[in-house]
Amino acid sequence: MPVVGRFAVKWYSCNFINSCSNLIDHKMDNTEIEFLAEREFISIVPKFNCDKLYLISCEIGPFHVGIPVQVPLWLAINLKQRNECQIQKPAWMDVASLEALKEEEMNSELFIALPSNHFQEVSQILLNQATDDIPQADGIRTLIKDILDIRIAKLRSSVDKFVKLKATYAQLDNLTQMEINSMRNFLTTALDHLRNLDKTERLAEQFASIN
Template structure:
């Protein structure tokens, strides 16, 4: 498994499919236009007033930004100081640091939208920090799967993101099947040995009688 490469080969969902789901995550925008509320199947959004922030689905924020109708306010976790803290904690601890479930897809979509106007300060630095975080986390995943493959009965992979869980699932299932196969073989061998021991004991008892 390449650390943080984003290779979706063997994954359950394509990256584009997970991004599609992530587009429903709420983000804050500052519109520069006035409009009544939008009545969507998922609920009402708005009304829109110039320079008054409101939360909208990410897909709508990107669509409005492409038309120069708003600016997107980066979420609190998408800041250099916060990502630096997360990276240090990831390196110092065995477990995974809590992150938004769709942080990988959201950051990719926001950086893509950022090309239309500059809303994200230090975008280059943020990209580098996010990649470092992904690399550290994927290395932890890889080590966890190696432990599972070596007949460890339990491996904790808590706080995985959607993209990480999608990549892990097929590897995890394969490793789990291998562990179950080994345990079944060991149990069969144990039962066979016990059976042979019982037969030997019965034969010895018959000879003595």
């Protein structure tokens, strides 16, 4: 299958296939994606002692004062709000790592792999709910916004080329769920219009050949 140009998203010109249709059929909203993000594990330093907890999806603990333990993000935020833990930010949430990530994203034609599939949601939740546990929080917030802005510009440019080329299949490499969701409605409408245009052109050609 030939590649149509070199864009931030690799677009291929081919027949519309079921896998692409399935990708965009379910309209997940941002709150659902944030809910999924809150299931990611993060390290905390508890201020209490407690035996192991048995949740529906996993087991966590035991908890001992001052000893780091991995818990889902939603539980970390809940404990933080009750002043029962200190949150340890992910390794990628530091200025040096994010500056390197920003530089790599700027210099790449394609999307680079982010350290988390919920990069935007996890960082926003932590920066909003646990700012005092994150050194250089303002600088981190600015770098994350810069990275997301660069990726959004790439995505918009790629979608514009996609529509102009009348392509009907997209290979989406290294996009997060939130990024895919942000373009879902537009892509659904665009694909429908392209399919209708293709049908109309084929009918016109058939009619012309008969006459």
